[in-house]
Amino acid sequence: MSTPQASSGEAYWKANLRIIIIHLVIWAFVSYFCGIILRPLLAGIPVGGSDLGFWFAQQGSMFIFIAQIFIYAAQIGKLDRQFDVHED
Numbered sequence: 001m002s003t004p005q006a007s008s009g010e011a012y013w014k015a016n017l018r019i020i021i022i023h024l025v026i027w028a029f030v031s032y033f034c035g036i037i038l039r040p041l042l043a044g045i046p047v048g049g050s051d052l053g054f055w056f057a058q059q060g061s062m063f064i065f066i067a068q069i070f071i072y073a074a075q076i077g078k079l080d081r082q083f084d085v086h087e088d
Contacts, residue, residue, distance in 0.1 A: 023068055039054070
C-alpha cells in the first residue's frame, strides 16, 4: 500500500518525465527532421539572405534550443511549485 507522499512523488516524476520527453521530441524533430530531412524542401524559401533549409540547419535549431531551455525551466518551476518541492 502506498502512502500519499509516495504517490505524490510518483506523480511528480511522471509529470517531470512527460515534460522531458516532450522537449526531447521537439529537439529531435527540429535538429534532425527540419535541419536534415526537410532541408531540400525548405531550400526555396528565402530567409535573411539564405534559404530556410540552411537557416534551420545552421541557426534556427539553435534559437529553438535556447527557447526550449527557458520554456523547460519555467515548466519545471511551475511543476515544482505545484508539488511543493520548490526552492525559494
